[in-house]
Amino acid sequence: MADELEPLGRSSEMKANNHVVIIGGGPGGLAAAKTLARKGVSVTIIDENPDLGGQYYRRRTKGTTELVGDYRVDGTHLISSVKKLGCTILTDSYVWGISNDKRSLLVENSLLGKSTRVNFDFLIVASGGHEIQYPFTNWQSTKVMTPGMLSRLVTVDAIEPNGRRAILVGSGPFLLAVTSHLIDSGVVVDGVFELTRPYRLTVFSMLAVFFPAKCAQFLHYRFKLFSNGVKLTQGSRLRSVQDSYDGITATFDKRSGGEQVVVESQLLGVGYGFKPNSEVLEILNVERGESTSFGHFYPRVDRYGRTSQQNVFAIGEVSGIEGFKSAMVGGVLSGQRILRDIKGVKGFASMYVTLVHYLRSIYEELFAKFLKKLYRIDLEDFPLLDPEVLLCRCEGVYASELDGVLSQCESDMAYVKAETRIGMGLCQGRMCGTALGIIVKKKYPKSISPGFSIRIPFRPVAIGSIIALESEENRDYIDG
Ligand SMILES: Cc1cc2nc3c(=O)[nH]c(=O)nc-3n(C[C@H](O)[C@H](O)[C@H](O)COP(=O)(O)OP(=O)(O)OC[C@H]3O[C@@H](n4cnc5c(N)ncnc54)[C@H](O)[C@@H]3O)c2cc1C
Incomplete structure (x- = not known):
C-alpha cells in the first residue's frame, strides 16, 4: 500500500x-x-x-x-x-x-x-x-484467436455463429465466462482445456464458500457447461494446431501420464489471463x-x-x-x-x-x-518451444533463432530484442513479450523480472504527428 x-x-x-x-x-x-x-x-x-x-x-x-x-x-x-x-x-x-x-x-x-x-x-x-498468449505450432492460423476476441466476435459484433464450433484453451475463470457467452450465442463448444487443476476439491478450493456470490456464478457456468455437454479437462497443455479443410485439429499433451489428446473443431480461443x-x-x-x-x-x-x-x-x-x-x-x-x-x-x-x-x-x-x-501457473506448465514455432508474429522471428542469441546474452531482453527484432513490430511485444520472458526465465531461473523496457512512443505513431507536436504553431492543448 x-x-x-x-x-x-x-x-x-x-x-x-x-x-x-x-x-x-x-x-x-x-x-x-x-x-x-x-x-x-x-x-x-x-x-x-x-x-x-x-x-x-x-x-x-x-x-x-x-x-x-x-x-x-x-x-x-x-x-x-x-x-x-x-x-x-x-x-x-x-x-x-x-x-x-x-x-x-x-x-x-x-x-x-x-x-x-x-x-x-x-x-x-x-x-x-x-490477454496473454504463449506460442505453439501454427498459432498464427487465422482460426486461432484469444478467448476475448472469440467472445467479442459472437457477442459484440454478432457474427453469425450457426454451424460454428470452438474450443477454449488456457487458464483462468475467464475461460468459463467466455464459454458461457459462446453457448448463449449458439456456438457449439467442443471442450474447455484448462492448463492447471483448479477444479479439484481440496481444502484450499473449499475456501470459495467465503465468496458465495462468486461461487454461485461459478456453479452457474459449470452447470451450463454440463447441460450443454461441454467437457472441462484440467491439466492439458496445448502442443500444436493444424489447419484442416473447414477447421482445426488441436493436439494436447496430458500432463499426467504424458498421453496426447487430439480434438477437432473450427475455431480455437487461447489465453492465459491478462x-x-x-x-x-x-x-x-x-x-x-x-x-x-x-x-x-x-x-x-x-x-x-x-x-x-x-x-x-x-x-x-x-x-x-x-x-x-x-x-x-x-x-x-x-x-x-x-x-x-x-x-x-x-x-x-x-x-x-x-x-x-x-x-x-x-x-x-x-x-x-x-x-x-487457485489458478497459479508455474514456469514448468509451459513447454519449451519447438524450433519451427513462430515466436514474434510481427517481425517473423522463429524460436530456432533464439538459441544462439540467448546463450550469448543470458537474460538481457534488450540484447535479444536488438539481435532478433523480437518485439520491435507493430504490437511492440504485446503478443510475444510474455512468452519471451517465460523462455528466458526457464533458461535462467535467477534472472530478475525479464520484460521489454518501456519506451516512448508505446506503439508506432505517425512520424508527422510527432513532428507537428514539436512545432509551436501547431501545438494544441486540452486543459481543464
Ligand atoms: C470478451 C470479454 C468478456 C468478459 N466478461 C467478463 C465477465 O463476464 N465478468 C467480468 O467480471 N469480467 C469480464 N471481462 C473482464 C472485464 O471486461 C474487465 O475486467 C474490465 O473491463 C476491466 O475494466 P477496466 O476499466 O479496468 O479496463 P478495460 O475495460 O480494459 O478498459 C480499458 C480501456 O483503456 C483503453 N486503453 C488502454 N491503454 C490505452 C492508451 N494508452 N491510450 C488510450 N486508451 C487506452 C483500452 O483500449 C480500453 O478501452 C471480460 C473481458 C472480455 C475481453
Whole structure:
C-alpha cells in the first residue's frame, strides 16, 4: 500500500483547475468519471477505441445495433450518463507518451493522424489489460484467436455463429465466462482445456464458500457447461494446431501420464489471463507492487488506487484486480479520494459511499488473491518451444533463432530484442513479450523480472504527428 500522500502540492493555478484526466473508458474509467463529473469536476476521458466502454461494455457499431439490438444495456446507460455530465471525451485517441515534465500526456488521434498534449492535475490510469498468449505450432492460423476476441466476435459484433464450433484453451475463470457467452450465442463448444487443476476439491478450493456470490456464478457456468455437454479437462497443455479443410485439429499433451489428446473443431480461443497495459505507469516511474509469476508490472496502490506518484491513480485491471465490478469499485473510490483532495470531506452520503466501496474492494481483493493461488501457473506448465514455432508474429522471428542469441546474452531482453527484432513490430511485444520472458526465465531461473523496457512512443505513431507536436504553431492543448 502506498503511504499517505500529501494533498495537492502544485501551483495555485493548478489548484484552481483540478483537471482530472482518465486513460481508459472501460468500467473503471467510467465509474471514476461519473463520480467526479457529477460533483462538477472537469474530467477528460481518453480511449483508443471509437466509443467508450472498454472491454466489458464494448459498444456494437450503429449498424449492428440497428440489426440485432443493444448489448449490455447497463453499459449504454453508464456511458450516456457520463456523456451527459459534460466530460471531454477523446475517443480514437491513443496515449503514446508523457511530456518531459510529466504533466501532460501525448495523445494521437488515429483518425486524424494528429497528436495533442493533454494536461492533467490528477491522472487516473484505467487502461485495463490484454490477454496473454504463449506460442505453439501454427498459432498464427487465422482460426486461432484469444478467448476475448472469440467472445467479442459472437457477442459484440454478432457474427453469425450457426454451424460454428470452438474450443477454449488456457487458464483462468475467464475461460468459463467466455464459454458461457459462446453457448448463449449458439456456438457449439467442443471442450474447455484448462492448463492447471483448479477444479479439484481440496481444502484450499473449499475456501470459495467465503465468496458465495462468486461461487454461485461459478456453479452457474459449470452447470451450463454440463447441460450443454461441454467437457472441462484440467491439466492439458496445448502442443500444436493444424489447419484442416473447414477447421482445426488441436493436439494436447496430458500432463499426467504424458498421453496426447487430439480434438477437432473450427475455431480455437487461447489465453492465459491478462497482462496490464502498464506503459504509462512504468514511464511515470510508479513503484512496482508484488512480483507475479510472469514478471508483469503491477503498480503498488492503496485502496483508493493511489500510486507512489502524487496525484497519479491506477484502477481496474491495470492494477491487477480483474472483473468489471472490481474495476467500477476502484473507479468510485479513486473519484471519491480526488473529491476529498479537491473539496475536502463533505457530507454523510459521500462518506457512506466511500465506506461501502472500501469494504467491497477488500472483498474483491481477497477474492482476487484466492483466484491467483487457485489458478497459479508455474514456469514448468509451459513447454519449451519447438524450433519451427513462430515466436514474434510481427517481425517473423522463429524460436530456432533464439538459441544462439540467448546463450550469448543470458537474460538481457534488450540484447535479444536488438539481435532478433523480437518485439520491435507493430504490437511492440504485446503478443510475444510474455512468452519471451517465460523462455528466458526457464533458461535462467535467477534472472530478475525479464520484460521489454518501456519506451516512448508505446506503439508506432505517425512520424508527422510527432513532428507537428514539436512545432509551436501547431501545438494544441486540452486543459481543464
Ligand atoms: C470478451 C470479454 C468478456 C468478459 N466478461 C467478463 C465477465 O463476464 N465478468 C467480468 O467480471 N469480467 C469480464 N471481462 C473482464 C472485464 O471486461 C474487465 O475486467 C474490465 O473491463 C476491466 O475494466 P477496466 O476499466 O479496468 O479496463 P478495460 O475495460 O480494459 O478498459 C480499458 C480501456 O483503456 C483503453 N486503453 C488502454 N491503454 C490505452 C492508451 N494508452 N491510450 C488510450 N486508451 C487506452 C483500452 O483500449 C480500453 O478501452 C471480460 C473481458 C472480455 C475481453
